[in-house]
Amino acid sequence: MRTDRWWVQPLVTVLVLVAFIVYATIRAFQNAHYFAEPYISPFYSPCLTTACEGDTFPELFTGPTWISPALYILVFPLGIRLTCYYYRKAYYRSFWLSPPACAVAEPHRRYTGETRFPLVGQNVHRYFLYAALVINVILLYDAVLAFRDETGEWGHMGLGTLVLLVNAVLLALYSLSCHSCRHIVGGRLNHFSRHPLRYRFWTAVSRLNARHMQYAWASLFSVAFADFYVFLLATGTITDLRFF
């Protein structure tokens, strides 16, 4: 009986997420144009095989060259977003209409929550968080390496450096504001007074947690944009704007 445009939010969510999934899938399988000295696309970092373009991370093994290096690592960023408490709310509502909006009837007759297969698997979220935190450190490392120029000399900064840096910070804020992160630092305690350090961490993470949705969207856009920027440089479509 709602007469307002309650369908706009789920519709926009579907459009943005489908656009991101299509773009990310094309780029992950493309297996090219992900490195433009000194920048590496976040979709391909850490690049673990000997087939990698560039050398921002130690090569750990020799993989078949026809397998894109992105496929070895994208399972972790994909996993954290797929099992994220915020994204679950977003895609349960927008893709499964469960329910599509407050006070709007859903098409399903039965509700089983997340207690059965496959949704009970959402409980692995915290493990994806651990992996994401490691990748956050590596992406920050990539952003630091982007302060070198093409010859390896330090003291360079281009628009690409800024793009990688902003993206790495937003992704780190997304991970640190995670609900599981809040539980890890402050959960299972009866008395905060006996754990002043954990109380401090919990207070800081709780502040970030209040903006988790914003970090989720901002980091989704920033990671796609950072990849696209490196793609444009790697294909020679644009040249990097150099600050110093």
Ligand code: FES
């Ligand atoms: Fe969203 Fe953990 S709740 S990343």
